[in-house]
Amino acid sequence: MFCNIPDQLGRMISLDQLPERIISLVPSQTELLIDLGLEDRLVGVTRYCIHPAGLIDKKKVVGGTKKIVESRILELQPDLIICNREENTPAIVSFCDHIAPTYVSDIDTLEQALEMIADLGELTGSKFKAKSLIRNISSSFKTLKKPELEHKALYLIWKKPYMSVGKGTFINDMLEKAGFINAAEGFVRYPELDVEAMIKLQPEAVFLSSEPYPFTADDIADLKLAFLTAPSQDPIKPNVIPEFKVVDGELFSWYGSRLLKTPAYLQSLQPKKSDLTF
Known part of the structure:
Protein backbone atom coordinates (compact mmCIF):
# COMPACT_ATOMS: atom_id res chain seq x y z
CA MET A 1 0.00 0.00 0.00
CA PHE A 2 1.31 3.45 -0.95
CA CYS A 3 -0.37 5.46 1.83
CA ASN A 4 -2.82 4.95 4.69
CA ILE A 5 -3.54 7.99 6.88
CA PRO A 6 -6.58 9.55 8.61
CA ASP A 7 -8.09 12.71 7.22
CA GLN A 8 -9.10 15.55 9.56
CA LEU A 9 -12.44 13.89 10.29
CA GLY A 10 -10.61 10.75 11.42
CA ARG A 11 -11.61 8.76 8.32
CA MET A 12 -8.87 6.48 7.00
CA ILE A 13 -7.69 7.34 3.48
CA SER A 14 -6.02 4.36 1.80
CA LEU A 15 -4.17 4.59 -1.51
CA ASP A 16 -2.72 1.56 -3.24
CA GLN A 17 -0.49 3.70 -5.44
CA LEU A 18 0.55 7.28 -6.11
CA PRO A 19 -2.57 9.22 -7.23
CA GLU A 20 -2.39 10.42 -10.83
CA ARG A 21 -5.90 11.86 -11.29
CA ILE A 22 -6.74 14.29 -8.50
CA ILE A 23 -9.89 16.40 -8.16
CA SER A 24 -9.94 19.32 -5.72
CA LEU A 25 -13.22 20.85 -4.58
CA VAL A 26 -11.49 23.34 -2.25
CA PRO A 27 -10.04 26.48 -3.91
CA SER A 28 -7.32 27.16 -1.34
CA GLN A 29 -6.21 23.55 -1.42
CA THR A 30 -6.23 23.58 -5.23
CA GLU A 31 -3.66 26.37 -5.10
CA LEU A 32 -1.72 24.33 -2.56
CA LEU A 33 -1.62 21.30 -4.86
CA ILE A 34 -0.21 23.47 -7.65
CA ASP A 35 2.47 24.83 -5.32
CA LEU A 36 3.36 21.27 -4.37
CA GLY A 37 4.13 20.67 -8.04
CA LEU A 38 1.03 18.61 -8.83
CA GLU A 39 -0.55 20.55 -11.71
CA ASP A 40 -0.04 17.69 -14.18
CA ARG A 41 -1.90 15.30 -11.88
CA LEU A 42 -4.76 17.67 -11.09
CA VAL A 43 -7.63 16.87 -13.47
CA GLY A 44 -10.68 18.56 -11.93
CA VAL A 45 -11.41 21.79 -10.03
CA THR A 46 -14.32 24.07 -9.08
CA ARG A 47 -15.18 27.33 -10.79
CA TYR A 48 -13.93 29.09 -7.66
CA CYS A 49 -10.40 27.71 -8.05
CA ILE A 50 -9.15 31.03 -9.37
CA HIS A 51 -5.52 30.67 -8.29
CA PRO A 52 -3.21 30.37 -10.05
CA ALA A 53 -4.66 32.55 -12.78
CA GLY A 54 -5.86 30.63 -15.81
CA LEU A 55 -6.06 27.26 -14.08
CA ILE A 56 -9.78 26.81 -14.72
CA ASP A 57 -9.12 27.27 -18.44
CA LYS A 58 -6.80 24.26 -18.39
CA LYS A 59 -8.68 21.89 -16.09
CA LYS A 60 -12.14 20.32 -16.11
CA VAL A 61 -14.52 22.42 -14.02
CA VAL A 62 -16.82 20.07 -12.10
CA GLY A 63 -19.12 22.73 -10.62
CA GLY A 64 -18.90 24.80 -7.46
CA THR A 65 -18.10 24.01 -3.84
CA LYS A 66 -21.74 23.46 -2.85
CA LYS A 67 -23.11 22.02 -6.08
CA ILE A 68 -21.19 19.68 -8.37
CA VAL A 69 -21.92 18.08 -11.72
CA GLU A 70 -21.64 14.44 -10.73
CA SER A 71 -21.29 13.17 -14.29
CA ARG A 72 -18.17 15.27 -14.80
CA ILE A 73 -16.53 13.78 -11.74
CA LEU A 74 -17.41 10.28 -12.91
CA GLU A 75 -15.98 10.99 -16.36
CA LEU A 76 -12.65 12.10 -14.89
CA GLN A 77 -12.15 8.77 -13.10
CA PRO A 78 -10.27 10.31 -10.16
CA ASP A 79 -8.08 8.30 -7.83
CA LEU A 80 -8.06 11.00 -5.10
CA ILE A 81 -10.59 13.73 -4.28
CA ILE A 82 -9.95 16.65 -1.93
CA CYS A 83 -12.89 18.08 0.06
CA ASN A 84 -13.45 20.30 3.11
CA ARG A 85 -16.04 19.84 5.84
CA GLU A 86 -17.16 23.46 5.77
CA GLU A 87 -16.88 24.29 2.08
CA ASN A 88 -18.47 21.12 0.70
CA THR A 89 -21.78 19.56 1.71
CA PRO A 90 -22.10 16.14 3.39
CA ALA A 91 -23.91 14.93 0.26
CA ILE A 92 -20.96 15.93 -1.93
CA VAL A 93 -18.49 14.19 0.37
CA SER A 94 -20.65 11.06 0.42
CA PHE A 95 -20.87 10.99 -3.38
CA CYS A 96 -17.13 11.52 -3.80
CA ASP A 97 -16.36 8.87 -1.21
CA HIS A 98 -18.15 6.30 -3.38
CA ILE A 99 -16.07 7.31 -6.41
CA ALA A 100 -12.54 7.49 -5.01
CA PRO A 101 -10.61 7.91 -1.75
CA THR A 102 -11.75 11.31 -0.48
CA TYR A 103 -9.66 13.37 1.93
CA VAL A 104 -11.75 15.83 3.98
CA SER A 105 -9.99 18.69 5.73
CA ASP A 106 -11.46 20.41 8.79
CA ILE A 107 -9.57 23.58 9.59
CA ASP A 108 -10.21 26.15 12.31
CA THR A 109 -6.61 27.03 13.21
CA LEU A 110 -3.22 27.60 11.63
CA GLU A 111 -1.97 24.43 13.27
CA GLN A 112 -4.71 22.39 11.59
CA ALA A 113 -3.86 24.04 8.26
CA LEU A 114 -0.24 22.93 8.61
CA GLU A 115 -1.42 19.43 9.48
CA MET A 116 -3.51 19.38 6.30
CA ILE A 117 -0.53 20.46 4.20
CA ALA A 118 1.51 17.61 5.67
CA ASP A 119 -1.33 15.16 4.95
CA LEU A 120 -1.63 16.20 1.31
CA GLY A 121 2.12 15.96 0.94
CA GLU A 122 1.95 12.40 2.25
CA LEU A 123 -0.99 11.42 0.06
CA THR A 124 0.48 12.84 -3.14
CA GLY A 125 4.11 11.82 -2.72
CA SER A 126 5.23 15.43 -2.25
CA LYS A 127 6.00 15.33 1.47
CA PHE A 128 9.41 17.00 1.15
CA LYS A 129 7.91 20.01 -0.63
CA ALA A 130 5.10 20.03 1.94
CA LYS A 131 7.57 20.01 4.84
CA SER A 132 9.50 22.89 3.28
CA LEU A 133 6.28 24.87 2.82
CA ILE A 134 5.26 24.20 6.42
CA ARG A 135 8.63 25.45 7.68
CA ASN A 136 8.35 28.61 5.60
CA ILE A 137 4.79 29.35 6.73
CA SER A 138 5.69 28.71 10.37
CA SER A 139 8.72 30.98 10.11
CA SER A 140 6.63 33.67 8.46
CA PHE A 141 4.08 33.66 11.28
CA LYS A 142 6.87 33.85 13.86
CA THR A 143 7.84 37.23 12.39
CA LEU A 144 4.34 38.59 13.11
CA LYS A 145 4.78 41.16 15.88
CA LYS A 146 2.22 42.05 18.51
CA PRO A 147 0.38 45.30 17.79
CA GLU A 148 1.35 48.50 19.58
CA LEU A 149 -2.28 48.99 20.58
CA GLU A 150 -5.03 46.56 21.53
Whole structure:
Protein backbone atom coordinates (compact mmCIF):
# COMPACT_ATOMS: atom_id res chain seq x y z
CA MET A 1 0.00 0.00 0.00
CA PHE A 2 1.31 3.45 -0.95
CA CYS A 3 -0.37 5.46 1.83
CA ASN A 4 -2.82 4.95 4.69
CA ILE A 5 -3.54 7.99 6.88
CA PRO A 6 -6.58 9.55 8.61
CA ASP A 7 -8.09 12.71 7.22
CA GLN A 8 -9.10 15.55 9.56
CA LEU A 9 -12.44 13.89 10.29
CA GLY A 10 -10.61 10.75 11.42
CA ARG A 11 -11.61 8.76 8.32
CA MET A 12 -8.87 6.48 7.00
CA ILE A 13 -7.69 7.34 3.48
CA SER A 14 -6.02 4.36 1.80
CA LEU A 15 -4.17 4.59 -1.51
CA ASP A 16 -2.72 1.56 -3.24
CA GLN A 17 -0.49 3.70 -5.44
CA LEU A 18 0.55 7.28 -6.11
CA PRO A 19 -2.57 9.22 -7.23
CA GLU A 20 -2.39 10.42 -10.83
CA ARG A 21 -5.90 11.86 -11.29
CA ILE A 22 -6.74 14.29 -8.50
CA ILE A 23 -9.89 16.40 -8.16
CA SER A 24 -9.94 19.32 -5.72
CA LEU A 25 -13.22 20.85 -4.58
CA VAL A 26 -11.49 23.34 -2.25
CA PRO A 27 -10.04 26.48 -3.91
CA SER A 28 -7.32 27.16 -1.34
CA GLN A 29 -6.21 23.55 -1.42
CA THR A 30 -6.23 23.58 -5.23
CA GLU A 31 -3.66 26.37 -5.10
CA LEU A 32 -1.72 24.33 -2.56
CA LEU A 33 -1.62 21.30 -4.86
CA ILE A 34 -0.21 23.47 -7.65
CA ASP A 35 2.47 24.83 -5.32
CA LEU A 36 3.36 21.27 -4.37
CA GLY A 37 4.13 20.67 -8.04
CA LEU A 38 1.03 18.61 -8.83
CA GLU A 39 -0.55 20.55 -11.71
CA ASP A 40 -0.04 17.69 -14.18
CA ARG A 41 -1.90 15.30 -11.88
CA LEU A 42 -4.76 17.67 -11.09
CA VAL A 43 -7.63 16.87 -13.47
CA GLY A 44 -10.68 18.56 -11.93
CA VAL A 45 -11.41 21.79 -10.03
CA THR A 46 -14.32 24.07 -9.08
CA ARG A 47 -15.18 27.33 -10.79
CA TYR A 48 -13.93 29.09 -7.66
CA CYS A 49 -10.40 27.71 -8.05
CA ILE A 50 -9.15 31.03 -9.37
CA HIS A 51 -5.52 30.67 -8.29
CA PRO A 52 -3.21 30.37 -10.05
CA ALA A 53 -4.66 32.55 -12.78
CA GLY A 54 -5.86 30.63 -15.81
CA LEU A 55 -6.06 27.26 -14.08
CA ILE A 56 -9.78 26.81 -14.72
CA ASP A 57 -9.12 27.27 -18.44
CA LYS A 58 -6.80 24.26 -18.39
CA LYS A 59 -8.68 21.89 -16.09
CA LYS A 60 -12.14 20.32 -16.11
CA VAL A 61 -14.52 22.42 -14.02
CA VAL A 62 -16.82 20.07 -12.10
CA GLY A 63 -19.12 22.73 -10.62
CA GLY A 64 -18.90 24.80 -7.46
CA THR A 65 -18.10 24.01 -3.84
CA LYS A 66 -21.74 23.46 -2.85
CA LYS A 67 -23.11 22.02 -6.08
CA ILE A 68 -21.19 19.68 -8.37
CA VAL A 69 -21.92 18.08 -11.72
CA GLU A 70 -21.64 14.44 -10.73
CA SER A 71 -21.29 13.17 -14.29
CA ARG A 72 -18.17 15.27 -14.80
CA ILE A 73 -16.53 13.78 -11.74
CA LEU A 74 -17.41 10.28 -12.91
CA GLU A 75 -15.98 10.99 -16.36
CA LEU A 76 -12.65 12.10 -14.89
CA GLN A 77 -12.15 8.77 -13.10
CA PRO A 78 -10.27 10.31 -10.16
CA ASP A 79 -8.08 8.30 -7.83
CA LEU A 80 -8.06 11.00 -5.10
CA ILE A 81 -10.59 13.73 -4.28
CA ILE A 82 -9.95 16.65 -1.93
CA CYS A 83 -12.89 18.08 0.06
CA ASN A 84 -13.45 20.30 3.11
CA ARG A 85 -16.04 19.84 5.84
CA GLU A 86 -17.16 23.46 5.77
CA GLU A 87 -16.88 24.29 2.08
CA ASN A 88 -18.47 21.12 0.70
CA THR A 89 -21.78 19.56 1.71
CA PRO A 90 -22.10 16.14 3.39
CA ALA A 91 -23.91 14.93 0.26
CA ILE A 92 -20.96 15.93 -1.93
CA VAL A 93 -18.49 14.19 0.37
CA SER A 94 -20.65 11.06 0.42
CA PHE A 95 -20.87 10.99 -3.38
CA CYS A 96 -17.13 11.52 -3.80
CA ASP A 97 -16.36 8.87 -1.21
CA HIS A 98 -18.15 6.30 -3.38
CA ILE A 99 -16.07 7.31 -6.41
CA ALA A 100 -12.54 7.49 -5.01
CA PRO A 101 -10.61 7.91 -1.75
CA THR A 102 -11.75 11.31 -0.48
CA TYR A 103 -9.66 13.37 1.93
CA VAL A 104 -11.75 15.83 3.98
CA SER A 105 -9.99 18.69 5.73
CA ASP A 106 -11.46 20.41 8.79
CA ILE A 107 -9.57 23.58 9.59
CA ASP A 108 -10.21 26.15 12.31
CA THR A 109 -6.61 27.03 13.21
CA LEU A 110 -3.22 27.60 11.63
CA GLU A 111 -1.97 24.43 13.27
CA GLN A 112 -4.71 22.39 11.59
CA ALA A 113 -3.86 24.04 8.26
CA LEU A 114 -0.24 22.93 8.61
CA GLU A 115 -1.42 19.43 9.48
CA MET A 116 -3.51 19.38 6.30
CA ILE A 117 -0.53 20.46 4.20
CA ALA A 118 1.51 17.61 5.67
CA ASP A 119 -1.33 15.16 4.95
CA LEU A 120 -1.63 16.20 1.31
CA GLY A 121 2.12 15.96 0.94
CA GLU A 122 1.95 12.40 2.25
CA LEU A 123 -0.99 11.42 0.06
CA THR A 124 0.48 12.84 -3.14
CA GLY A 125 4.11 11.82 -2.72
CA SER A 126 5.23 15.43 -2.25
CA LYS A 127 6.00 15.33 1.47
CA PHE A 128 9.41 17.00 1.15
CA LYS A 129 7.91 20.01 -0.63
CA ALA A 130 5.10 20.03 1.94
CA LYS A 131 7.57 20.01 4.84
CA SER A 132 9.50 22.89 3.28
CA LEU A 133 6.28 24.87 2.82
CA ILE A 134 5.26 24.20 6.42
CA ARG A 135 8.63 25.45 7.68
CA ASN A 136 8.35 28.61 5.60
CA ILE A 137 4.79 29.35 6.73
CA SER A 138 5.69 28.71 10.37
CA SER A 139 8.72 30.98 10.11
CA SER A 140 6.63 33.67 8.46
CA PHE A 141 4.08 33.66 11.28
CA LYS A 142 6.87 33.85 13.86
CA THR A 143 7.84 37.23 12.39
CA LEU A 144 4.34 38.59 13.11
CA LYS A 145 4.78 41.16 15.88
CA LYS A 146 2.22 42.05 18.51
CA PRO A 147 0.38 45.30 17.79
CA GLU A 148 1.35 48.50 19.58
CA LEU A 149 -2.28 48.99 20.58
CA GLU A 150 -5.03 46.56 21.53
CA HIS A 151 -7.80 46.84 19.00
CA LYS A 152 -11.24 45.26 18.90
CA ALA A 153 -12.19 44.29 15.36
CA LEU A 154 -15.45 43.02 13.90
CA TYR A 155 -15.04 40.94 10.73
CA LEU A 156 -17.97 40.74 8.31
CA ILE A 157 -18.25 38.03 5.67
CA TRP A 158 -21.79 38.54 4.36
CA LYS A 159 -24.52 41.08 3.74
CA LYS A 160 -28.32 40.61 3.79
CA PRO A 161 -28.07 39.47 6.47
CA TYR A 162 -24.81 40.75 7.86
CA MET A 163 -22.76 37.84 9.14
CA SER A 164 -19.60 37.89 11.21
CA VAL A 165 -17.10 35.31 12.49
CA GLY A 166 -16.90 34.02 16.04
CA LYS A 167 -14.96 31.37 17.88
CA GLY A 168 -14.19 28.11 16.14
CA THR A 169 -13.35 29.68 12.79
CA PHE A 170 -10.10 30.00 10.89
CA ILE A 171 -10.64 33.74 10.45
CA ASN A 172 -10.95 34.13 14.22
CA ASP A 173 -7.60 32.39 14.60
CA MET A 174 -6.03 34.79 12.09
CA LEU A 175 -7.49 37.80 13.93
CA GLU A 176 -6.08 36.53 17.21
CA LYS A 177 -2.67 35.77 15.72
CA ALA A 178 -2.60 39.34 14.41
CA GLY A 179 -3.25 40.59 17.93
CA PHE A 180 -6.81 41.78 17.40
CA ILE A 181 -9.61 41.19 19.88
CA ASN A 182 -12.48 39.64 17.96
CA ALA A 183 -15.54 41.76 18.76
CA ALA A 184 -17.71 38.70 18.03
CA GLU A 185 -15.68 36.32 20.20
CA GLY A 186 -18.78 35.69 22.33
CA PHE A 187 -20.40 33.94 19.37
CA VAL A 188 -19.52 30.67 17.68
CA ARG A 189 -19.02 30.10 13.97
CA TYR A 190 -20.88 32.63 11.79
CA PRO A 191 -23.47 34.71 13.68
CA GLU A 192 -25.98 36.98 11.98
CA LEU A 193 -25.75 40.54 13.31
CA ASP A 194 -27.91 43.57 12.63
CA VAL A 195 -26.48 47.08 12.99
CA GLU A 196 -27.78 47.45 16.54
CA ALA A 197 -25.98 44.26 17.57
CA MET A 198 -22.78 45.47 15.90
CA ILE A 199 -22.93 48.76 17.79
CA LYS A 200 -23.40 46.93 21.10
CA LEU A 201 -20.18 45.01 20.44
CA GLN A 202 -18.32 48.36 20.36
CA PRO A 203 -15.74 47.50 17.70
CA GLU A 204 -12.92 49.92 17.06
CA ALA A 205 -12.56 48.55 13.54
CA VAL A 206 -14.92 46.81 11.16
CA PHE A 207 -13.28 44.65 8.51
CA LEU A 208 -15.44 43.98 5.45
CA SER A 209 -14.15 40.93 3.63
CA SER A 210 -13.63 40.81 -0.13
CA GLU A 211 -15.08 37.28 -0.08
CA PRO A 212 -17.36 35.37 0.10
CA TYR A 213 -19.42 38.57 -0.11
CA PRO A 214 -17.53 41.12 -2.23
CA PHE A 215 -17.81 44.19 0.01
CA THR A 216 -16.87 47.52 -1.58
CA ALA A 217 -16.43 51.17 -0.61
CA ASP A 218 -20.18 51.63 -1.17
CA ASP A 219 -20.86 49.12 1.60
CA ILE A 220 -18.58 51.09 3.90
CA ALA A 221 -20.62 54.22 3.20
CA ASP A 222 -23.86 52.34 3.91
CA LEU A 223 -22.58 50.97 7.22
CA LYS A 224 -21.19 54.31 8.36
CA LEU A 225 -24.56 55.91 7.72
CA ALA A 226 -26.32 53.08 9.56
CA PHE A 227 -24.04 53.52 12.59
CA LEU A 228 -24.55 57.28 12.55
CA THR A 229 -28.33 57.14 12.33
CA ALA A 230 -28.97 54.17 14.65
CA PRO A 231 -30.41 54.93 18.10
CA SER A 232 -27.57 55.63 20.53
CA GLN A 233 -26.67 52.96 23.07
CA ASP A 234 -25.88 55.78 25.53
CA PRO A 235 -28.53 58.39 26.45
CA ILE A 236 -25.85 61.10 26.56
CA LYS A 237 -23.20 60.15 24.01
CA PRO A 238 -23.67 59.35 20.31
CA ASN A 239 -22.63 55.99 18.91
CA VAL A 240 -18.90 55.55 18.50
CA ILE A 241 -18.12 55.18 14.81
CA PRO A 242 -15.40 52.59 14.17
CA GLU A 243 -12.91 52.57 11.34
CA PHE A 244 -14.21 50.62 8.33
CA LYS A 245 -11.91 48.81 5.92
CA VAL A 246 -12.38 46.36 3.05
CA VAL A 247 -9.85 43.56 3.61
CA ASP A 248 -8.49 40.73 1.48
CA GLY A 249 -10.66 37.74 2.38
CA GLU A 250 -8.29 35.28 0.76
CA LEU A 251 -5.46 36.27 3.10
CA PHE A 252 -7.74 35.76 6.10
CA SER A 253 -9.40 32.52 5.04
CA TRP A 254 -7.35 30.59 2.47
CA TYR A 255 -5.49 27.97 4.48
CA GLY A 256 -3.10 26.56 1.89
CA SER A 257 0.13 27.93 0.44
CA ARG A 258 -1.36 31.45 0.39
CA LEU A 259 -0.61 31.49 4.12
CA LEU A 260 2.93 32.49 3.17
CA LYS A 261 1.55 35.96 2.38
CA THR A 262 -0.79 36.27 5.34
CA PRO A 263 1.52 37.42 8.18
CA ALA A 264 2.83 40.48 6.31
CA TYR A 265 -0.73 41.43 5.41
CA LEU A 266 -1.97 41.03 8.98
CA GLN A 267 0.95 43.14 10.17
CA SER A 268 -0.06 45.91 7.77
CA LEU A 269 -3.54 46.05 9.32
CA GLN A 270 -2.34 46.52 12.89
CA PRO A 271 -2.93 50.01 14.31
CA LYS A 272 0.07 52.01 15.47
CA LYS A 273 0.31 54.57 18.26
CA SER A 274 1.23 57.18 15.68
CA ASP A 275 -1.93 56.49 13.68
CA LEU A 276 -5.43 57.65 14.42
CA THR A 277 -6.71 55.35 11.67
CA PHE A 278 -5.34 52.35 9.76
